Amino acid sequence: xxxxxxxxxxxxxxxxxxxxxxxxxxxxxxxxxxxxxxxxxxxxxxxxxxxxxxxxxxxxxxxxxxxxxxxxxxxxxxxxxxxxxxxxxxxxxxxxxxxxxxxxxxxxxxxxxxxxxxxxxxxxxxxxxxxxxxxxxxxxxxxxxxxxxxxxxxxxxxxxxxxxxxxxxxxxxxxxxxxxxxxxxxxxxxxxxxxxxxxxxxxxxxxxxxxxxxxxxxxxxxxxxxxxxxxxxxxxxxxxxxxxxxxxxxxxxxxxxxxxxxxxxxxxxxxxxxxxxxxxxxxxxxxxxxxxxxxxxxxxxxxxxxxxxxxxxxxxxxxxxxxxxxxxxxxxxxxxxxxxxxxxxxxxxxxxxxxxxxxxxxxxxxxxxxxxxxxxxxxxxxxxxxxxxxx
Numbered sequence: 001x002x003x004x005x006x007x008x009x010x011x012x013x014x015x016x017x018x019x020x021x022x023x024x025x026x027x028x029x030x031x032x033x034x035x036x037x038x039x040x041x042x043x044x045x046x047x048x049x050x051x052x053x054x055x056x057x058x059x060x061x062x063x064x065x066x067x068x069x070x071x072x073x074x075x076x077x078x079x080x081x082x083x084x085x086x087x088x089x090x091x092x093x094x095x096x097x098x099x100x101x102x103x104x105x106x107x108x109x110x111x112x113x114x115x116x117x118x119x120x121x122x123x124x125x126x127x128x129x130x131x132x133x134x135x136x137x138x139x140x141x142x143x144x145x146x147x148x149x150x151x152x153x154x155x156x157x158x159x160x161x162x163x164x165x166x167x168x169x170x171x172x173x174x175x176x177x178x179x180x181x182x183x184x185x186x187x188x189x190x191x192x193x194x195x196x197x198x199x200x201x202x203x204x205x206x207x208x209x210x211x212x213x214x215x216x217x218x219x220x221x222x223x224x225x226x227x228x229x230x231x232x233x234x235x236x237x238x239x240x241x242x243x244x245x246x247x248x249x250x251x252x253x254x255x256x257x258x259x260x261x262x263x264x265x266x267x268x269x270x271x272x273x274x275x276x277x278x279x280x281x282x283x284x285x286x287x288x289x290x291x292x293x294x295x296x297x298x299x300x301x302x303x304x305x306x307x308x309x310x311x312x313x314x315x316x317x318x319x320x321x322x323x324x325x326x327x328x329x330x331x332x333x334x335x336x337x338x339x340x341x342x343x344x345x346x347x348x349x350x351x352x353x354x355x356x357x358x359x360x361x362x363x364x365x366x367x368x369x370x371x372x373x374x375x376x377x378x379x380x381x382x383x384x385x386x387x388x389x390x391x
Contacts, residue, residue, distance in 0.1 A: 001387055002034040004094040004116070006108040008081040009101055010040050010065055011049035014273075016304040017123065020186055021100065022051040027379040029055050033387065036092060038085045038108075059092075061085050071135045072142065078104035086111035098386050099157070102126065106149045109156045119386050120157040123186075125167060125300035126150055132294050133224035151175075159385055163302050165325040170299040182385050187375040188308035189276070193366045195313060196284040203281035207271070214244045214355035217286035219274070220305050222252035227292040230319055232261045233344030234351060235268050244355050249274055249282060279305070283312040288354050292319035295341045298326055307373030310335060313361040315354050319347060333371065334364030 012018075028035050036057045039049055043062040050058065063081040066074040078101070086107040089097070097112035098119050099105045103126030109118050127146035131138045136146075154160065154176045162168040162183050172178050198204055198211055209215065216235075222228050228248065235246045246268045248258065255270075262268040274282060283289050289309045293301065298320040309316055316336035320326055327338040339346045 001096065002036065002094040003028060003096045003098055003386060004036045004038065004089065004092050004112075005098045005100055006082065006085050006089060006105065007037060007039045007049075007100055008063070008078050008085060008104060008108075010042055010063065011046075013048055018051060019189060020304075022053065023187070023375055023379050024382050025051065025053055025056065027383045028386065029053070031383050031387070033383075036094065038088050038092070040081055040085075059088055061088065071130060075104060075146070079107070083107040096386055099153075102153055103146075103150065106152050109153055113156050117158045118156060119159045119161065120153060121161045122167060122171070123163055123301075125170060128170075129225065129297075129300040132297050132300060135224070159388075161382065161385060164298065165329070166298045167300065167302070169325060182381070184378050184381050184385070185372045186302070186304050186307060187373050187378050188305075188311055189279075190311070191374045191376055192311070193313060193369065194280045194284060194311050195361060196281055198285070201281050201285055203274070203278050204285050209285060212243075214287035215247055215285060216244060216288050216290055216351050217247045217249070217282060218290045218292070219247075219249040219279070219282050220303060222248070222250045222255040222258055224254060225294055225297055225301055226252070226254075226303075227294045227297070227319065227341055228254065228258050229261065230292050230341065230344055230347060231290055232258060232265075232268070234348040235262070235265055237345060237348040238352060239265055239267050241267070241352065241355075244287075244351060245269065247271065247286075279308055280312055283309050283314060286312075286314050287359060288315040288317055288351060290317055290319065290347075293341060295321070297341065298324050302326070307369060310365045310369035310373060313363070313365045315362055316365060317347065317350055317354075329368065329372070333368040334362075335368040336362065336365060 025035060038059045040063045041060040042065060061084055066077045082104050089108055089111045094116050096117045096119060100121050102120045102122055112118055127143055130136045136142050160181045162181055163186050165183050168181050168183050218231050238244050249271045251273045259270055291303055318338045319341050320338060321341055322338050330336050330338055337350055339350055
């Protein structure tokens with residue numbers, strides 16, 4: 001079977017999505033399928049977008065970087081690139097279009113619709129995630145414009161892959177048939193559970209962490225959706241507790257704002273984004289890992305680090321709210337705790353209670369990881385969904 005993939009955004013070496021796409025492509029190749037990627041490039045000699053894979057046909061389309069342009073200019077830039085790619089797509093004979101960037105993909109979906117099956121992947125929900133990030137207003141003219149085209153993508157897709165049950169429910173509430181949607185959670189870098197002892201932990205050694213301190217850890221993007229402000233407010237309530245320290249690790253558009261907020265807080269340390277190979281060491285050093293989102297954010301996104309965090313088996317608190325399908329799954333497996341995205345006092349109290357308990361492995365975290373977040377199982381599910389429509 002021949003599968004074509006249209007990717008209108010430029011390759012970013014720091015993207016947490018790279019290993020997911022690598023594994024999906026490898027799974028398709030291993031299953032004997034032919035893969036063609038029509039992919040945006042900046043015209044340079046950098047071929048990082050090939051992800052180290054052989055056996056794929058690449059058709060590059062040069063585009064300008066969007067940089068820090070405003071949301072409308074970025075969207076229009078992506079859409080124009082997709083329109084140009086659709087013209088290329090019309091010349092490609094294939095069985096399936098696998099659309100990995102859905103928020104500006106209407107033209108490629110339309111170009112493929114009459115000649116091949118269309119499988120779209122939702123890593124987040126556009127434009128609702130822009131509303132939750134505070135970039136546009138819900139019900140505004142620009143929101144209605146984006147939503148109009150996004151619904152056409154849903155309508156013309158034969159199958160849609162969502163990365164959580166909450167996203168599936170949210171899309172279904174928009175009128176999309178549940179029958180065309182599958183849920184496949186994002187996986188990490190390995191299918192092995194991890195337990196790095198404190199005395200053998202390279203992150204602990206590099207940062208001279210103390211075994212007598214309980215570390216509440218946030219590691220990842222510090223952006224508009226991540227709600228790191230909630231953690232700062234919780235840290236303020238625990239600043240007189242000498243046994244608890246907060247580590248905020250990462251970078252992003254709100255990092256400078258967060259740095260200003262934590263000035264004067266003796267129990268907060270900010271560190272820059274760390275190499276991906278240290279991820280499991282960071283999560284294993286935590287007394288508790290914190291994964292927050294803005295209120296309602298779980299309807300449109302799920303942090304890509306979730307599977308990796310669960311694989312490390314340390315206590316985890318998801319600040320998504322209790323009234324979510326994800327919270328139900330966490331509670332069913334006894335994999336961690338779920339608190340409000342708006343109540344720093346609740347989060348502070350949960351952290352305090354955890355700090356008073358003996359440190360140990362949360363077996364339920366391993367259970368949930370192995371049930372929903374393993375690479376081998378989920379890559380095969382992608383291969384099955386993508387190729388089922390073309391057969």
